[in-house]
Amino acid sequence: MSDFDRRYKAAIDEAAMAGLTGNRCDPPVNKLARKLGFQVPPSYYAPFGTNVLLQGVWFGTIWGVLMYFLVWQDQNMPPLGIALSFIGTGTIFGVLMSYLYLSGRKRYKLSKWDDL
Numbered sequence: 001m002s003d004f005d006r007r008y009k010a011a012i013d014e015a016a017m018a019g020l021t022g023n024r025c026d027p028p029v030n031k032l033a034r035k036l037g038f039q040v041p042p043s044y045y046a047p048f049g050t051n052v053l054l055q056g057v058w059f060g061t062i063w064g065v066l067m068y069f070l071v072w073q074d075q076n077m078p079p080l081g082i083a084l085s086f087i088g089t090g091t092i093f094g095v096l097m098s099y100l101y102l103s104g105r106k107r108y109k110l111s112k113w114d115d116l
Contacts, residue, residue, distance in 0.1 A: 004039045010116040011045045020044065029058045031069040043101045045113040051101050052094035060090020 016024040018093035026042040033054060043051055071084060088101040104110075 007045075007113060007116040011042050011113070014029075014043060014110060014116070015044060015108075016034045018110060020104075020108065027055075029054050034111065043097075044105045044108070044110050045116070046101070047113075048102060051098035054094075055097040056090035056092075056094025059093040060086045063089050063093075072090050078087070 008068065015021070025044060030043060030046075037073045040046060040054065041052075046054075053114065064082065068077075068082060068083065105112075
């Protein structure tokens with residue numbers, strides 16, 4: 001068992017004892033990243049920047065694609081405006097989610113990833 005696997009199991013166990021189970025502790029985007037070969041801890045244990053990136057990329061992409069097909073396509077929105085909207089929305093969502101995970105880690109008194 002690798003060091004990452006040991007820490008991951010300890011994090012999941014600790015989160016479960018705090019009442020955080022399933023996707024609440026370890027969202028599907030984290031699971032997908034691990035299946036793609038990245039060593040991503042559960043969100044409450046991941047660094048702030050990792051959460052911003054993971055949460056922001058998936059949300060910004062899905063939101064941007066939906067907005068393009070539902071709104072912007074008919075408005076002939078320029079590509080730069082579309083790209084900036086994707087990036088801005090994803091960044092805002094990622095920062096907010098990262099803050100929620102960081103404050104949740106403190107509220108539930110969870111260990112830091114390096115301490116597991």
